[in-house]
Amino acid sequence: MNRLTSCLLVAIAITGCGGQSTDSSGGGGTTQSQPLCDGSETLRFVLYSGGGYVEQEYGFTNPYGYSLLAITGQCEAYVSQSYMMGVRHLTLTKERAETVAQEVRRASIAAWSSHQDMSCPDAGGNxxxxxxxxxxxxxxxxxxxxxxxxxxxxxxxxxxxxxxxEGSPLTGPVAVAAAPDSSPAPGVTAVPWSLSWPITDLPTPNTSAGKVVTDTADLATLRQLRADAALSSLSYVPVVDGEQYRLYVRDELPTELATKLDVLLGK
Structure with missing residues (x-):
């Protein structure tokens, strides 16, 4: 489905890259923008979609929505489209980043921000x-x-x-949470819990917090479990450790980037 015809669309933009640009499109007149790749660590462009009617674990699994594109002044891009598929990263050239800034009309975002669109019940946002x-x-x-x-x-x-x-998967820390599976899905086979620490050590996915895992071997195991579950179109990993659980494995963004997103999105 075309995202622009989905129930809620909201726009977040980045600063242009590769020289000062001028954009006079859209109500509010001409707005000037500095280069997207200005050498800073600040957020220069963000696309975010999420919210609306969501599952109980949404706050943990999708702290930055269903889809995210965040580009910093270093031209570092972080992209996600499903938490079960993780986060990908790549570095843009200044020239390409400038093309992004121009095509998303970044210089007009400040003028557009005064527009208040009608909302839809239970709809998410872009x-x-x-x-x-x-x-x-x-x-x-x-x-x-x-x-x-x-x-x-x-x-x-x-x-x-x-x-x-085009991006490469992040290989850094993940956050994990788990909850007893009181209603196992028919035909879904739970895999044995194989990590050295008990699954009962994990918090439930009712908040954005989780257990942060940094051990290389544990990271490989957890990401493989998630990848296998994603192949079955599951939104969690079915595991058994005495009883059956739903395990949630979320890639962690770099701390500084996550903090800036929290401020921007009012978290």
């Missing part, structure tokens, strides 16, 4: 940001939405998909 201002649409952009906003959202998702396909 956002683009320049690292400071946010722009959004709900259930597709309203007729009175600023010119160019809908196209910018569409371009942002195209770049999200392109960069996801």
């Amino acid at each position: 956002f683009i940001s320049d690292g400071q201002s946010l722009a959004s649409c709900s259930c597709g952009c309203d007729p009175d939405a600023p010119a160019g906003l809908s196209d910018a959202l569409e371009k942002a998702y195209q770049w999200h998909d392109t960069l996801w396909a």
Whole structure:
């Protein structure tokens, strides 16, 4: 389904990359932007989608939504499209980052941020940001939405998909949580818990917190369990350790990046 016709769209953008640019599209007149790749560690462009009617474990599994594209002033891009598939990373050239900034109309995001779209019941959101201002649409952009906003959202998702396909999986820490599986799905076979520490040590996925795992061997095991479960289209790993559990394994973003996203998204 085209994301722009899904129930809620919200835009978050990044600062342009590769020289100062001018964009006069969309209500609010001309806005100037500094290069996206300005050498800083700040967030320069963000695409985020999430919220709406969600499962109980959503706060843990998807702290930054269902889809995320975050680009810093170092031209470091972090991309996710499903927590079960992890997070991918790549470094853009300044020239390519400038193309991203232009196509997502980053320079217009501040002007667009004053637009208030009508919301949809139980709908999620899609956002683009320049690292400071946010722009959004709900259930597709309203007729009175600023010119160019809908196209910018569409371009942002195209770049999200392109960069996801090109990125390399993160290999750093993961956060894990687990809860007893009171209603095992028919036909799903739980795998034996094989790590050295008991699964009962893990917190439940009712908050964004989890047990952070850094051991290399444990990371390899947990990521493989997640990959195997994803092949079966599961949103958790079915494991058994005396009783059956649902295990949730989430890639951790670099701490500094996660902190900046928390501030931007008001967490």
